[in-house]
Amino acid sequence: MDARTIIFYILAATIVGGGLMSVTSRKIFRSAVYLLFTLIGIAGLYFYLDYEFIAAVQVVVYVGGIVVLIIFSIFLTQGSGEDMQRPALGQAVFSALAAIFGCMLTMYVISQQVFTASGKPAVEPSAANIGGQMLSTTEHGYMLPFEVVSMLLLAAMIGCIVIAIKIKVPPHKILPDSNKGNEDDVPVISAGHLETQEAVAE
Amino acid sequence: MNDIGLFHFLFISCALFFIGVFGFLTRRNLITMLMSVELILNSVNINLVAFNKFLFPDKLDGLFFTLFIITIAAAEAAVAIAIIINLYRNYKSIDVEQTDTMKY
Amino acid sequence: MLGTSLIILIPFLPIISFLLISLVGRKNFPSFCGVLGTLSVLGSFVLSATVAYDYFFVVGKVGDAYQQMVPLKINWLQFAPNVSIDLGIMLDPISVMMLVVVTLVSLMVHFYSLGYMKGEERYATFYSYLGLFTFSMLGLVLSSNIFQIYMFWELVGVSSYLLIGYYFEKPSAVSAAKKAFIVTRFADLGFLIGILILSYYSGTLDFQTMIQRLTMQTNELHTITAASFMGASALAWGLVLVFIGGAGKSAMFPLHIWLPDAMEGPTPVSALIHAATMVVAGVFLVARLFPVFSGCPAALDIVMWVGVSSSLIAAIIACTQTDIKRVLAYSTMSQIGYMMFSLGTARYGGENGLGYMASMFHLFTHAMFKALLFLGAGSVIHYVHSNEMKDMGGLRKLMPVTHFTFLIACLAIAGIPPFAGFFSKEEILQSAYHANKVIFGLAILTAAITAFYMFRLYFNIFWNKPLPHKESAHDAHGAADAHDAHHGEGPATMLIPLVILGLLSVAVGFIPFNRLVTSDGKALATEFHMTFSIAPVLLATLGIFIALAFYKKESAVPQKMADSLSALYRGSYNKFYIDEIYLFVTKKILFPFVGRPAAWFDRNVVDGFMNMLASVTAHISALIKGLQSGKVQQYAAYFFAGAVGFVLIFIYWWT
Numbered sequence A: 001m002d003a004r005t006i007i008f009y010i011l012a013a014t015i016v017g018g019g020l021m022s023v024t025s026r027k028i029f030r031s032a033v034y035l036l037f038t039l040i041g042i043a044g045l046y047f048y049l050d051y052e053f054i055a056a057v058q059v060v061v062y063v064g065g066i067v068v069l070i071i072f073s074i075f076l077t078q079g080s081g082e083d084m085q086r087p088a089l090g091q092a093v094f095s096a097l098a099a100i101f102g103c104m105l106t107m108y109v110i111s112q113q114v115f116t117a118s119g120k121p122a123v124e125p126s127a128a129n130i131g132g133q134m135l136s137t138t139e140h141g142y143m144l145p146f147e148v149v150s151m152l153l154l155a156a157m158i159g160c161i162v163i164a165i166k167i168k169v170p171p172h173k174i175l176p177d178s179n180k181g182n183e184d185d186v187p188v189i190s191a192g193h194l195e196t197q198e199a200v201a202e
Numbered sequence B: 001m002n003d004i005g006l007f008h009f010l011f012i013s014c015a016l017f018f019i020g021v022f023g024f025l026t027r028r029n030l031i032t033m034l035m036s037v038e039l040i041l042n043s044v045n046i047n048l049v050a051f052n053k054f055l056f057p058d059k060l061d062g063l064f065f066t067l068f069i070i071t072i073a074a075a076e077a078a079v080a081i082a083i084i085i086n087l088y089r090n091y092k093s094i095d096v097e098q099t100d101t102m103k104y
Numbered sequence C: 001m002l003g004t005s006l007i008i009l010i011p012f013l014p015i016i017s018f019l020l021i022s023l024v025g026r027k028n029f030p031s032f033c034g035v036l037g038t039l040s041v042l043g044s045f046v047l048s049a050t051v052a053y054d055y056f057f058v059v060g061k062v063g064d065a066y067q068q069m070v071p072l073k074i075n076w077l078q079f080a081p082n083v084s085i086d087l088g089i090m091l092d093p094i095s096v097m098m099l100v101v102v103t104l105v106s107l108m109v110h111f112y113s114l115g116y117m118k119g120e121e122r123y124a125t126f127y128s129y130l131g132l133f134t135f136s137m138l139g140l141v142l143s144s145n146i147f148q149i150y151m152f153w154e155l156v157g158v159s160s161y162l163l164i165g166y167y168f169e170k171p172s173a174v175s176a177a178k179k180a181f182i183v184t185r186f187a188d189l190g191f192l193i194g195i196l197i198l199s200y201y202s203g204t205l206d207f208q209t210m211i212q213r214l215t216m217q218t219n220e221l222h223t224i225t226a227a228s229f230m231g232a233s234a235l236a237w238g239l240v241l242v243f244i245g246g247a248g249k250s251a252m253f254p255l256h257i258w259l260p261d262a263m264e265g266p267t268p269v270s271a272l273i274h275a276a277t278m279v280v281a282g283v284f285l286v287a288r289l290f291p292v293f294s295g296c297p298a299a300l301d302i303v304m305w306v307g308v309s310s311s312l313i314a315a316i317i318a319c320t321q322t323d324i325k326r327v328l329a330y331s332t333m334s335q336i337g338y339m340m341f342s343l344g345t346a347r348y349g350g351e352n353g354l355g356y357m358a359s360m361f362h363l364f365t366h367a368m369f370k371a372l373l374f375l376g377a378g379s380v381i382h383y384v385h386s387n388e389m390k391d392m393g394g395l396r397k398l399m400p401v402t403h404f405t406f407l408i409a410c411l412a413i414a415g416i417p418p419f420a421g422f423f424s425k426e427e428i429l430q431s432a433y434h435a436n437k438v439i440f441g442l443a444i445l446t447a448a449i450t451a452f453y454m455f456r457l458y459f460n461i462f463w464n465k466p467l468p469h470k471e472s473a474h475d476a477h478g479a480a481d482a483h484d485a486h487h488g489e490g491p492a493t494m495l496i497p498l499v500i501l502g503l504l505s506v507a508v509g510f511i512p513f514n515r516l517v518t519s520d521g522k523a524l525a526t527e528f529h530m531t532f533s534i535a536p537v538l539l540a541t542l543g544i545f546i547a548l549a550f551y552k553k554e555s556a557v558p559q560k561m562a563d564s565l566s567a568l569y570r571g572s573y574n575k576f577y578i579d580e581i582y583l584f585v586t587k588k589i590l591f592p593f594v595g596r597p598a599a600w601f602d603r604n605v606v607d608g609f610m611n612m613l614a615s616v617t618a619h620i621s622a623l624i625k626g627l628q629s630g631k632v633q634q635y636a637a638y639f640f641a642g643a644v645g646f647v648l649i650f651i652y653w654w655t
Helices: A003-024 A028-048 A052-077 A089-112 A127-134 A143-164 A193-201 B006-026 B030-054 B061-091 C004-028 C030-059 C093-116 C123-142 C146-164 C171-202 C207-215 C219-226 C234-249 C258-264 C267-276 C278-288 C290-294 C297-318 C324-345 C350-384 C400-414 C420-435 C437-462 C470-477 C479-486 C492-510 C530-551 C557-564 C566-573 C575-627 C632-653
Strands: A166-168 A188-190 C069-080 C083-091
Touching: A003 A028, A003 B006, A003 B030, A028 A052, A028 B006, A028 B030, A052 B030, A052 B061, A089 B006, A089 C632, A127 B061, A143 B061, B006 B030, B006 C632, B030 B061, C004 C030, C004 C069, C004 C083, C004 C093, C004 C123, C030 C093, C030 C123, C083 C093, C083 C123, C083 C146, C093 C123, C093 C267, C093 C278, C093 C350, C093 C492, C123 C146, C123 C267, C123 C278, C146 C171, C146 C234, C146 C258, C146 C267, C146 C278, C171 C207, C171 C219, C171 C234, C171 C258, C207 C219, C207 C290, C219 C234, C234 C278, C234 C290, C234 C297, C258 C267, C258 C324, C267 C278, C267 C324, C267 C350, C278 C290, C278 C324, C278 C350, C290 C297, C297 C324, C297 C437, C297 C566, C297 C575, C324 C350, C324 C420, C324 C437, C350 C400, C350 C420, C350 C492, C400 C420, C400 C437, C400 C492, C400 C530, C420 C437, C420 C492, C420 C530, C437 C530, C530 C557, C557 C566, C566 C575
Parallel strands: none
Antiparallel strands: A166 A188, C069 C083
């Protein structure tokens, strides 16, 4: 057992353990931190496979972006200290059984499968190679998906703004809040508020 | 088991995927459900990277897909969190059990 | 020869005016719409007159016969390699003649309505409908194939419906419009089946090809005469069904019941549609297919008998009606009956085609004097504000122009020389005399009755009572009509058409129709027998004198006559109970024995089946709506289960 193997198992344990803790922990903030471990472990796995560029992107986007976003939203929406509700027992048992069954099935199928490597000489996965191919318009270029994804990001950004934007409505237009109404609320609601209220009223 | 090969990575990916599914099915908090989704997406990334490494080292397509998935995951997380915060403003709760107004 | 584009413009000028008025004009310049419509029809008339001149005197004649010309033919709908519907323009003597008739009468009516309809609330709408009608009628006469004629046939039906129901606040107008539409619709069903039979056997919709195939000794003719159904050949059936369509539109007995009611429309409309143009479409249709009819004497006999019986019945009914427009309506029906039986007595080609020529001639002259009669009646109604004879009388001094032109028209329709009606009636009677003596007898009797009832109308309107007192007229019509009380005539726009049509009613009799419009296009030599025309003219004069004796002064004689012929009088007054028979058939037989069971079937079986489907759907959805719980995780679980299921299927089963 050489060092590479040991490192791999450490990474694997971090990933799987972090994932498990992340989905079972009852403190939401801890859950987020376990997710962070998992993501960092995955980044390590990429380093382990010599894909430094992907690993760097993983760290920058996931660890630096998404997890921070999640943590912010946790702070915005609830206190991080208290425990979350336990899932209903039946639901938990069913989900566990389903997940274990699916996992067994998949692993079984994978282990039956014979993969054959192409065996051709490897390409250096350097940032230069990746960038060159991604922005090329030749047969194996990824220019079009790249542009499509950029459009998607733009759309997502505009969508977020539209969803989260606050619309000021005159006080008399606000329907009485049926659940957990806060009397000293600022008469400010967001887009979609009225629809939701109507649905509740029904 | 002494040589780390493709199967090891696939097993990790598989385990992580079903951990994510389990979380998605059991968690009642929308943010933790979002985390589960991130786990699922990451398991797919591991898969793609491992295939690229061990089966087709002469190509970079797996990496590209990984990159695109990461991008899309970022967009998805942003939109999802915007929705969650909006929902919280209206319901004062992000419990998925309570946000069931869109039913029959 | 005029360019094709100019011929196309003839029907399209009115439709352009229709579109302009109904889309823009009605809102933006309502008072100008009348002038716009009139100008467009004036353009059509000028073009038509040019076309007629060119056709009859420049290009139409090849050798010694007028040719059919098809200057335009567009393949419109191609269903299969040899089944297609074309749109085209066909010029031959009758269509060119009809072009002139339609545009001329339409122009007169447009012009007349400038005065008559002034101040109406839906003045612009009226003109847009007139434009639509003129377009449809011109398209009908220009049609080069039988399907195209059917389309325009329905279009004139629609515009007639719209115009009859013009005063839609009046329930009677609404029901009259519906009646006209439904009755002609039934007849059109026959027309459509007839079209299908004829075109199925001849393999074409085109008039020229169809006539060629069904008159020459071709395979098509042999099959269509060989195929028989209930004792008659398919050719006879097809022609009779087409004739039923024509009879519906031309108000032939027993499908005439809509025409008197159609008088609910404005009077100019009655003049245009229900006297001069649309109602002769049936005659035109038979004339258009005349070579084919000529090959089937049975069908022509039916045309003849239907024509003559309609003519006589309508004349008798007209004698007792008191609504002046209804009198005119029955008189129209009677005159169209004349045209029909004249066609029925004719055969294709040469001397035998006399009746065809006479029919077309009568159509032409009748359009002039009948339009004049209606417009004159319109003037009277405009002044009196009533359709009833008892409200009129002694108007001759108040309305001198109307009186004089009306008298000309009455003399023309009675067949007194030298007015137009005399010449065309003479030709018809000659043709009938040569073909069938019974028909001739009935025709000459009708002519005498015609003279009687027309002069009954004339004397009742313009003589009979003493002059109405000025004050009483003043009271009756209010201060707004003070002008009318002194002077009964309408504005100049109403008088000019009367004068023009009056002059035409005298003049058109001298047109040499025998050289222009004949069954085979060749000139036809007609002799004028002085001795032959003595009897009809004498009979007509007799009719006039009886009317003079009865109605010139107020007297009790007509009432006594009515009492002594009580049964006939009452039958005639009630239009021989034909409407009642229709009502009986529909209300007592069709409704309970066909309508109710069908309605029951529809409500319980058809609707029941649909309701069953709906309730099954509702129950199933109630059962499964629990799945739609709104809980995201349940959905995720379904989704997950489905995905796993697909994986299993694709791996182990679908290999």
